[in-house]
Amino acid sequence: MAEQAETLRRTPLNRDRILRAAVTLADGAGIESLSMRNLAQELGVVPMALYKHVANKDELLDGMIDVVVGEIEPLTPGVGWQPAIRRRVLSARQVLRRHPWASLAIESRSTATPAVLGYLDSMIGALRAGGLSADLTHHVMHAMGSRILGFSQELFDASRQAGRTGPTVPTPPAPLPPEVAARFPHVAEIATAAAHDTGTVVGAGCDDQFEFEFALDLLLDGIERLRAQGWTSTH
């Protein structure tokens, strides 16, 4: 990283270079290490130089989110709405797993950037083209929520832990301590009964591919059923 800053020191600073460096820094050292001062140091530049290209830290985060959203694969043409949405959401999930800080950053923002709006626009277009009414599509977009961008809000998500370096260092499974298991027997039963490869219900590695696809298909199948029934909201 030091030699990276070295080689880049004399190439002129611009918004794109700042955003890419910020994403790399957040990926590697965690979002809590991303300060204007740290980022400037990484770029071999005085902190105030950043403010020529981004108005403030919020705008920096918006730009970082747009970089991430730009990595999501475009929609596959020529397939039904359900596989089209399914593939793209799973692509978004792969991207979000490469940038573990991004989901929390997106949630904290609450204002849509142009890149995010463009992403949503194409998703809505795919649903409409698949025969869903505007009314149903509206509710479906709500019901899918953050899953549209490839992340479900699990109650306890190991990738959210501070200082995590992402999928290159998989979090070790956290076994349920005996005193916890005794106090919360139902949690314990569930944790052991269906424990898959690397985790437990309260431990790490549980937001894995299977759980995500289970929830995704539960939603997509329910939506397809509503579409086939010609469902409309009554209010």
Add this chain to the structure above:
Amino acid sequence: MAEQAETLRRTPLNRDRILRAAVTLADGAGIESLSMRNLAQELGVVPMALYKHVANKDELLDGMIDVVVGEIEPLTPGVGWQPAIRRRVLSARQVLRRHPWASLAIESRSTATPAVLGYLDSMIGALRAGGLSADLTHHVMHAMGSRILGFSQELFDASRQAGRTGPTVPTPPAPLPPEVAARFPHVAEIATAAAHDTGTVVGAGCDDQFEFEFALDLLLDGIERLRAQGWTSTH
């Protein structure tokens, strides 16, 4: 608030009083106003005095989350698993709407506190008592995700905005600007086609009761269908 600090100044400091004051401060002034220094001032106490009762700010936040979770109504006995879960999740939603900072705080934590574990334990118990296998229950808990605690992760949630004072000051509807509508026609169609009482798909007030219940019932109905089919995971 000043006179509140006045009357409480001489009553001895304890963990409970700190947590309640912290929740009130976060409710009223927003989570970004909750600093150890501000909280101490609100309690008429020197900042360092807090550290006698909470180890650090993270533990303070854990305690605040437990206060909030403690406000959720217990399970209704004597009804089927579906209405039981439904009622409690909707109760949790009411609670979370009183404390808009809580959902983001819960998401950022990632380690379960005893109160949260107790809540999850009783929910799992209700599902198991309703005839769901341990295997299905495990996946269901994942699929429900944060919705179990009464909040869905909407892509854009107005209540997440900094400085919001909660449901007492409802956020005004944000109409879609014409240039945005022109650039993202599908978003515009959805926003206008199914716009309900106070909002648009990218504006405020969209995470309303209807959308939440729509998604909740989509999941609960899908789950009931799996249960009736005797669904088991194949992996």
Add this chain to the structure above:
DNA sequence: ACCTGAACACCGTTCAAGT
């Protein structure tokens, strides 16, 4: 006109001095 060091108004937390 551009760049940048110092400064401002904050943080959470440590630590040593005072009682």
Add this chain to the structure above:
DNA sequence: ACCTGAACACCGTTCAAGT
């Protein structure tokens, strides 16, 4: 032993001084 002021190591951002 307890309490607490000052201090430390940070923040994001403003602003004025230097080129």
